[in-house]
Each structure stands twice: as structure tokens, then as C-alpha cells.
Amino acid sequence: MKTPMPPRSRNRSSAFADRARRIRLLLMDVDGVLTDGRIYLQSLPDGTAEEMKVFHAHDGAGLKLARAAGLRTGVITGRDSAATSRRAREVGMDFVSQKRAEKLPAYEQILREARVRDAEVAYIGDDLPDLPVLERVGLAIAVDNAVPEVKRAAHFVTRRRGGEGAVREAIEAILRARGSWHEVIAKARA
Amino acid sequence: MKTPMPPRSRNRSSAFADRARRIRLLLMDVDGVLTDGRIYLQSLPDGTAEEMKVFHAHDGAGLKLARAAGLRTGVITGRDSAATSRRAREVGMDFVSQKRAEKLPAYEQILREARVRDAEVAYIGDDLPDLPVLERVGLAIAVDNAVPEVKRAAHFVTRRRGGEGAVREAIEAILRARGSWHEVIAKARA
Amino acid sequence: MKTPMPPRSRNRSSAFADRARRIRLLLMDVDGVLTDGRIYLQSLPDGTAEEMKVFHAHDGAGLKLARAAGLRTGVITGRDSAATSRRAREVGMDFVSQKRAEKLPAYEQILREARVRDAEVAYIGDDLPDLPVLERVGLAIAVDNAVPEVKRAAHFVTRRRGGEGAVREAIEAILRARGSWHEVIAKARA
């Protein structure tokens, strides 16, 4: 299914537009995709530690644009944190699957709930645990900071790094391929 | 009103000085302008999460210089956090408008309270929700990390990024255009 | 024991592979190695302050791959924080030695518990307190952000900085030298 071309030259191919036009559901990893991969742990006086997560405002605005364009969105992550739950709620995500060391069962469950097929799903990842899902979806996206194995498996590699607007960039690329970007940002300003 | 010239070449034009000399009120967005756009969410033991915001000391010193030069200052933001409230108080801001998904009504309310006209207001923004205000104010400023649509709407684009001194740079540019920079920093040292 | 060659040219030598094949235990410093060296202190309302530590998801995934390949892992650090304890637990570390201003006694205690010899240990460090251990171990590794004295003492210098995947890079280099990298990542995907 994957061509031997390097991802960056594939980015502008008409194949990308074909894949993007079919997407109805945009899923993604959290650490390294919606964040820059840093794991912040705050020590507390009682000897425990709680996690902080660092998202980006541009991704948040992008995810709201995706919704406005009729895409559903969600995350599948191996970790579990209240920060991710709050962020998913803030940006209006439809599916939040945390604490899933193996991502494929979570992915399949979301597909059943969303009633969509592989070809209608885009997934954004950065590391080895994302590979099984990336090889299933219709549009496989890697962030610039992904490990080489993930970049090789992707149809599209973002120029931006995770946590610095990579998700916004992916959404803009999908909406432009569908021809709905200008309509959506005009609506966002109204 | 806007010329077709690229923002960076407009930066040094006498038009900028004309606009800057009229300013009595400096308003700005928070995320991506007073911060670098990162959204920090700290998980708490009770399962909720609280936001941290990351400002810059140079911007704080710059906002105090703006006050010393007789400018009033304020923020209009779609989010709501105690961190922004504290920072606005620390740097002596006059107007703090949070949790405003749409910025234009908040902007108009501040103008009435401040008894100033559009031409007397400068606004610093970085993303699409800032556009309606940027197109109204006398001096529209974009930070270096703004999205392209915002840079195109700006009279002035800072060299620094949001959260790394962009607001200080904008204030220094305005005060230099008014010829009051040297007087203000001399006063600041006294 | 150390050759006069600069570390970077030594990186690809067969000597590295010889050393890497003997390793059974991978130890490391925390600040500057598993983190970028920043010390985050959060002020609390009661006038005390608690430390936050910032790790990286890729290092965490790498440490799990090291375990899967049969390596034991651990940290020796001069500081003491609940964040390090939690992270060590999350990534399945075998040895956690905190609050050790002098690292050599802690190192020797771990060797006794692990029943391994110097030649079977790799250690990753960045600053002067790491030197006594680096000069003992079979494979001495410095991160890119290490001080010059530490880089000179190292058999291998990572291209990545501490807290940005340097530990993952070191683990990948060791596993590749042993010929087990492809087998381990195949297992990780299963």
C-alpha cells in the first residue's frame, strides 16, 4: 500500500488529496503529537507526583475548526491524566481513550462507536506504539519529531513539531485538500 | 485602509509613527502574545486540572514603562485563568477581559469605559479570533509567531515571538515613535 | 584506557560495539540526562516549594525497550524528588538512588545488589559529579549538553540533548551494537 517515495515528496501528491477527502474522523496520540513529548511531573508535599501536560493554543483553535468542518476528533494514549481529559473537553473532542498501552483495540472500539471504516480515519502519531494504527488508517500522519519508523509509515509528515501546531497544520492540510479551509475560517470569524 | 505592502517593509514606514503617536490604549491577546501559545494544564489529585500560564519578565517591565509613559493597557482573551488575573494585576493593567470567545463585544465595552476611539487603540494578536479587533484598531500588531492571516492584517509585525518579549518590543517601538523612550527609561532608573 | 581521539570520532569505532555487547546494567544521572537540566520549583501557598521534573516520552519508551532486551536500568542523583520516584516506577527501573551528593558509594552499592562488574555497566552523565562513576564503568556515555570535562571522559557522546531523547538514543546505539534492536522493536509492536 505504501510507496517507496520519501514522505515529504508524497506530501503534495494528489494521493494525499484523495485520502483527505474521505476523512470523517481524526484521531491522534497525545504525547509528542498534541504535546512536544515532554512528561512533566510535579512533586506534591505528600510524596506523590501529578502530571502536567503542555498543549498549544493553535492546535486547540485548529481542532475547533475541524469540528466546524464536520470532522469528529479524538485521542488514543498510553498515559492517563486529568490534563488530557480537560483539554479534550475544551476543544470539543468526541473520543478520549486513555491508559491504553496497546492502541489497536482502542482504535477498533472507536471505529465501531463512530460507525466509520479505516479509509475514513486519519491518525497522527510519533512513536512505535502508533505504528499498528498508522498502518490501518486511510490517512497516516507523522509529526516532524516522530521516530524514523513512524515517518516511513506516514502518507504525510507535518513541518511543525508536536505541541507547536503540528495538529493545526494537519487539519489545515486536510481541509484545504477538501476545499473547505476558506469557508471554515470565514465562519470562525463570524 | 491596509496597503498591499508586506508587513515587514511597512514596519519602518512613517505611517507607523503616525499611527503610534495617536495611541492612548494598548490592548492584547494573552495566549501566543503574552505567552508563547502553550497551554499548560496541571493535573490535580482530585481529578481536575488547573492552568499554568508562562509570561516573560521583559514584557512585564515593558508594560510598566508603557504605564509610565501614560498608556493604559489591557487584555482580551477567550480563556479564563487566575494566572492571567494575577499577572495583569502585577503589571498594572487597566482592563482584563477573560472568557470572551468573541472579542469584538469585549473590545467595544473597553472602548466605552476608556472613552477612546478606534484610532487611539493598538492591539497585539496572533490567531484568527483576533482578526475582527485587528481590523478595527488604529495600530494593528502581529507577533512573529502569528498565523499568516493575522500577519497580513497587521501594520507592524514584531521580530520577537509571543512570550519572549514581543510585547516589550511593540511598546518600545511605540514609545520611540512618540519620542518618549529615552525619557521613560531614564525615569524608570530613578 | 581512554584513547586521545575526540569522542565523536570514537562513536563509530568497533571499540564501542565491544563495550556495548558486555552491558547488563544501564545507570544514569537524572538532571541534564533524563531532563534538560532545568530545576523547576513550584511555590506553594504555605511558603514552601516543590520540585517539578520534565522527562521525555521517547526516553520512557526507550527504557521499556531496554528492559525488553534484558538490560536492567537505574538512576543515581544528588537531588531527591517524588517526580523522579514516579518516573522511575513508570518506566520500570530496577535501581533508584536519590539524594546522593557523592555518586561512587551509591554506584558500588548498586553493583553489589545487581551482582555485575564495572565492565558490564553503562553510565550516562552530564556534569562534574558524574566523573568518578564515568571513569569506572565499561561504557561511559555523555549527553550532548554535558560539560567539556565529561565529554572528554566519555566513550560515546549522544547527538541528542538530555531530556530530548538522549537516553533513547544511547539505548538504541547499545541495542544496535548487540544486534538486537530490530528484534526488540518488532516485539514492542506485537
Added chain:
Amino acid sequence: MKTPMPPRSRNRSSAFADRARRIRLLLMDVDGVLTDGRIYLQSLPDGTAEEMKVFHAHDGAGLKLARAAGLRTGVITGRDSAATSRRAREVGMDFVSQKRAEKLPAYEQILREARVRDAEVAYIGDDLPDLPVLERVGLAIAVDNAVPEVKRAAHFVTRRRGGEGAVREAIEAILRARGSWHEVIAKARA
């Protein structure tokens, strides 16, 4: 007193060594010098916000080396936080003067307590409020991220930025000028 030479060419002059040899007390600003100037404010559930500060492990190790070499150390800052108090204690500082909008009175008080003269003091700063002290001390140091006015007033400008080892670099430069660097790091390893 200050020559018209640019700071960077002055860095290597014998004048620096003459000044460095007289230093008995090393004072510094906090924000932008021991940190990168970012002001982190964590919102709390009760609607207040508490400050986090981000220091660097290499600066901490450097400040301990300064002590080992017989230098006393301290901070003068306009802000007030438990994080700074804890960090000053951790690295063994002798003088901690917080919440001082004007730095000169705090500086003069420390000089009386320490029983040293201006020529025996080095001060590291980054912004306008540091100027009055920088113009008094025997050795005026600016960090790479200082504003132009501060760099012009400095005898020495660090290559590193505040919060990324600038203080360690300044300490190393002073100790090398005194010929005590190698002795001190040898002692640190013992």
C-alpha cells in the same frame, strides 16, 4: 570608567582578569539571569495563582564551586517567591533580597553586612532595573539575553543565556582569571 569598546571584545582583556581577581562577593538578579526570564504562574482551585521558577542544574553546581573557592553569593530581585528562597538555600547562597523594586538600597545593605567594597563585588543582570547596581560594582556582567542598555554597561557578556548556564559560565570565567578553576573542580570530585 567604561571604555567605548564593545563588550565581547572586552571579554578577553586583561582588565577582566584584574577585576575578577578582586571579587569576594557575587550578586545577581533572578529573572532572566538564574532563569530565562519566563514568569510561570500556576492557577490554583481557590482562584489565586502561585509562581514557579525554573533554574538550571549547571548554575547550581557552579554556585557550589564558587563557595568552594571562597566567594560569597546572593540575589537581589524585584519579585518574591518561595521557589527563589528554596533555590538560594539549596545552592548555599549568603544573601537573599527579594521584593526589592529598587535594587540599589538592597545592594548597599548587603555590602554593609558583607563588609566589602564596590570593587570587590560582581553583579550579573539582564534588564533596566539592574543598571544602577551594574554601574557601581567592580565587575559588571550581562547575560546574552540582556537588553542592549545592560550589555553596554557590562565589563563581561556571557555567551550563555540566563537559566541555561550563564551564571556557571560567569563563575568559571572569574575562577579561571584567578587561576583557581582547576583546583576547585579537583576538590569538587574528591
